Amino acid sequence: MRVASFNDGRVGFVKDGQVFEVREFGATRSGQLSAMRRLIEGWGNGEWGDDLPLCGPVPVDAVTLLPPVPDPTKxxxxxxxxxxxxxxxxxxxxxxxxxxxxxxxxxxxxxxxxxxxxxxxxxxxxxxxxxxxxxxxxxxxxxxxxxxxxxxxxxxxxxxxxxxxxxxxxxxxxxxxxxxxxxxxxxxxxxxxxxxxxxxxxxxxxxxxxxxxxxxxxxxxxxxxxxxxxxxxxxxxxxxxxxxxxxxxxxxxxxxxxxxxxxxxxxxxxxxxxxxxxxxx
Missing domain, CATH: 3.90.850.10 (Fumarylacetoacetase-like, C-terminal domain)
Structure with a gap:
């Protein structure tokens, strides 16, 4: 998988120049772990695989890409x-x-x-x-x-x-x-x-x-x-x-x-x- 953070902190899978948003994680809110951090933690705990429900797609060129993990602890x-x-x-x-x-x-x-x-x-x-x-x-x-x-x-x-x-x-x-x-x-x-x-x-x-x-x-x-x-x-x-x-x-x-x-x-x-x-x- 290719996983991006974009716009207001949403996460999505990237394929063939398109971004498919993982709606379950939503945008990142102030004081909250980023959507990417929450997604990665869920992967590490075995809570999800590559079958998460997606929406979109949106062309990659139509979104603002953020650092993939906007808030690493280090x-x-x-x-x-x-x-x-x-x-x-x-x-x-x-x-x-x-x-x-x-x-x-x-x-x-x-x-x-x-x-x-x-x-x-x-x-x-x-x-x-x-x-x-x-x-x-x-x-x-x-x-x-x-x-x-x-x-x-x-x-x-x-x-x-x-x-x-x-x-x-x-x-x-x-x-x-x-x-x-x-x-x-x-x-x-x-x-x-x-x-x-x-x-x-x-x-x-x-x-x-x-x-x-x-x-x-x-x-x-x-x-x-x-x-x-x-x-x-x-x-x-x-x-x-x-x-x-x-x-x-x-x-x-x-x-x-x-x-x-x-x-x-x-x-x-x-x-x-x-x-x-x-x-x-």
Whole structure:
């Protein structure tokens, strides 16, 4: 299945360019778990399969796509998890020596949104990645069991300000975690640990890699994160980025394609309202 969040927080299945709303979950109301979180929890508890009653369809182009999970309790990200990226960044250590870091859930933005550059005098880079969405609560799970706790995968951009500030700060500005366009459940692909993906800047391929080249694979990342804290349905863990990262500026367009998604994550870049940075970096 391909499952999207759209408009006022409704959820729907995506097929052949159409969105079929799952009416049972309705819109997301203030103070309530998102419809996507409720849908994922129901899946994890075995309360539903792919036979939920649907309405529609509506063309995908006629809806506003939101981040697939608008309200994860946490977003874990992996630093230096491709050896070619380690070389290009001249890093002496990689993920096995760094662990994971957290990104603010408030940094999420959906397909078709804008990345807002906050400062006029700092460098900002694109980092295309593959993210998995937790489907069942997980605590201290083994690598062998880790993917049984995953609902699906999606595309993600880990936008980054270069400098010496704390990594989580540099990657948590509002709009610095574009995600989407929707979640693909694991049964749709042969092996999530061997997904090919590309990141394009203004139509030119900048990153071209596969999850099979990760230092820590997706199952490793889920297993490790579950030793740090309890993973809840809807939480996001993202893979880390391969070589090819580069700067973005006002007017740029970034596009991430991942095998099996049958859709792209596309965002534009704006510097409107940017101010000088208060820290030296």
């Amino acid at each position: 977003i874990f990200a992996a630093p230096v998890n491709y050896r070619d990226h380690q070389v290009e960044m001249n890093e002496s250590v990689q993920v096995s020596g760094l662990g994971l870091f957290l990104k603010a859930p408030s940094s999420l933005v959906g397909h078709g949104g804008q990345v807002q550059l906050p400062y006029t005098d700092r460098r900002f880079d694109h980092e295309g990645e593959v993210a998995v969405v937790i489907g069942r609560r997980a605590r201290n799970v083994s690598k062998a069991d880790a993917l049984h706790h995953v609902f699906g995968y999606t595309a993600l951009l880990d936008m980054t300000m270069r400098g010496g500030e704390d990594r989580s700060t540099r990657k948590s500005f509002e709009t610095f975690t574009p995600m989407g366009p929707w979640i693909v459940t694991l049964d749709e692909v042969e092996d999530v640990e061997d997904l090919k993906f590309t990141c394009r800047l203004n139509g030119k391929v900048r990153q071209d890699a596969a999850t099979s080249s990760l230092i820590w694979g997706l199952a490793d990342l889920v297993a490790y994160a579950s030793t740090v804290t309890t993973l809840e349905p809807g939480d996001v863990i993202t893979s880390g980025t391969p070589a090819g990262v580069g700067p973005v500026v006002e007017g740029d367009s970034i596009k991430v394609d991942i095998e099996g998604i049958e859709g792209s994550l596309v965002v534009d870049v704006t510097a409107k309202g940017a101010v000088p940075c208060p820290t030296s970096g």
